[in-house]
Amino acid sequence: xxxxxxxxxxxxxxxxxxxxxxxxxQRVLEKTxxxxxxxxxxxxxxxxxxxxxxxxxxxxxxxxxxxxxxxxTIIKIGTRTDREQTMAEKIAGVRAxxxxx
Amino acid sequence: xxxxxxxxxxxxxxxxxxxxxxxxxQRVLEKTxxxxxxxxxxxxxxxxxxxxxxxxxxxxxxxxxxxxxxxxTIIKIGTRTDREQTMAEKIAGVRAxxxxx
Amino acid sequence: xxxxxxxxxxxxxxxxxxxxxxxxxQRVLEKTxxxxxxxxxxxxxxxxxxxxxxxxxxxxxxxxxxxxxxxxTIIKIGTRTDREQTMAEKIAGVRAxxxxx
Amino acid sequence: xxxxxxxxxxxxxxxxxxxxxxxxxQRVLEKTxxxxxxxxxxxxxxxxxxxxxxxxxxxxxxxxxxxxxxxxTIIKIGTRTDREQTMAEKIAGVRAxxxxx
Numbered sequence: 001x002x003x004x005x006x007x008x009x010x011x012x013x014x015x016x017x018x019x020x021x022x023x024x025x026q027r028v029l030e031k032t033x034x035x036x037x038x039x040x041x042x043x044x045x046x047x048x049x050x051x052x053x054x055x056x057x058x059x060x061x062x063x064x065x066x067x068x069x070x071x072x073t074i075i076k077i078g079t080r081t082d083r084e085q086t087m088a089e090k091i092a093g094v095r096a097x098x099x100x101x
Numbered sequence: 102x103x104x105x106x107x108x109x110x111x112x113x114x115x116x117x118x119x120x121x122x123x124x125x126x127q128r129v130l131e132k133t134x135x136x137x138x139x140x141x142x143x144x145x146x147x148x149x150x151x152x153x154x155x156x157x158x159x160x161x162x163x164x165x166x167x168x169x170x171x172x173x174t175i176i177k178i179g180t181r182t183d184r185e186q187t188m189a190e191k192i193a194g195v196r197a198x199x200x201x202x
Numbered sequence: 203x204x205x206x207x208x209x210x211x212x213x214x215x216x217x218x219x220x221x222x223x224x225x226x227x228q229r230v231l232e233k234t235x236x237x238x239x240x241x242x243x244x245x246x247x248x249x250x251x252x253x254x255x256x257x258x259x260x261x262x263x264x265x266x267x268x269x270x271x272x273x274x275t276i277i278k279i280g281t282r283t284d285r286e287q288t289m290a291e292k293i294a295g296v297r298a299x300x301x302x303x
Numbered sequence: 304x305x306x307x308x309x310x311x312x313x314x315x316x317x318x319x320x321x322x323x324x325x326x327x328x329q330r331v332l333e334k335t336x337x338x339x340x341x342x343x344x345x346x347x348x349x350x351x352x353x354x355x356x357x358x359x360x361x362x363x364x365x366x367x368x369x370x371x372x373x374x375x376t377i378i379k380i381g382t383r384t385d386r387e388q389t390m391a392e393k394i395a396g397v398r399a400x401x402x403x404x
Contacts, residue, residue, distance in 0.1 A: 111315065
């Protein structure tokens with residue numbers, strides 16, 4: 001089952017700057033081979049459900065290894081059976097609508 | 102890695118009433134043996150990360166089998182290494198603070 | 203426009219225990235007169251859209267006053283025009299489906 | 304109080320394709336004068352808390368006017384008092400960490 005997902009990982013009980021942890025998580029994602037993209041409020045990724053979820057779990061494991069005592073993560077995950085769809089196609093669909101005026 | 106989670110599963114491309122699908126998902130959870138609790142905006146559950154995520158995936162599978170063409174789910178998942186904590190303890194901790202006045 | 207909502211407020215850059223802040227937020231909600239209910243992963247509330255959003259904003263203001271330097275909040279908010287619905291009715295609808303067996 | 308936010312608006316009880324509604328919402332945002340950016344799983348925006356929330360509410364109003372009977376929206380909203388920060392700076396902070404290697 002293919003999925004388009006997004007997650008935002010929030011370290012708790014650390015300092016106020018989180019960039020170090022977000023970067024560590026990006027490196028974890030890089031190794032998964034999944035397609036992913038950082039944005040201002042999270043990271044989008046797509047792939048087989050289990051691979052996507054394993055990638056997010058790996059980020060939790062990594063951050064705990066870095067000493068983060070508590071993590072709260074928000075995930076959005078979408079699946080569909082009517083047709084296949086990529087993240088790029090979702091964006092393209094909206095842009096096409098916008099061009100209709 | 103133990104986790105406290107919540108998910109809200111939103112069927113897309115069906116009718117406006119979703120109770121039937123939420124109920125089907127509750128039955129899926131019943132079979133998992135995990136501790137879970139329905140509330141007005143989602144379902145809380147706790148357990149081993151992989152079991153929790155497998156339960157949510159099983160809800161997607163079930164709803165697609167029921168004919169739902171597209172599903173969008175929001176998950177919150179928390180892990181901590183400083184101590185073990187249950188959902189009941191989270192609530193109790195806040196209640197204890199409230200009683201301090 | 204009436205809304206059923208949920209929010210989870212996550213203080214960043216503080217200690218690992220958040221119960222103190224969740225309790226402070228409950229006290230803020232108590233003063234709003236809105237119907238609300240704490241659960242293990244957030245707080246449900248219902249009312250006029252603007253009142254709901256003002257209540258959540260007031261929690262941010264309160265926590266910043268308490269010294270929390272950074273806050274990340276997740277809100278779910280639902281509106282519908284087909285009929286009025288309360289949080290209790292959402293739960294009741296699922297329970298009715300479950301009883302159908 | 305300045306905020307960095309993200310929202311994902313999910314029409315319920317309509318067809319399986321949502322691009323039309325996402326596009327309508329982008330047009331609503333265009334009129335607000337706020338800085339916003341569509342991504343594969345939502346839209347990021349930033350500005351004064353009340354303006355951000357009013358923009359999201361305006362999307363609900365617009366979609367209901369288009370005939371959507373029910374809408375479920377997920378919002379992430381962050382505020383901080385330690386320093387000002389833009390969406391671009393959040394991304395830049397992570398990129399700087401990644402370049403450290």
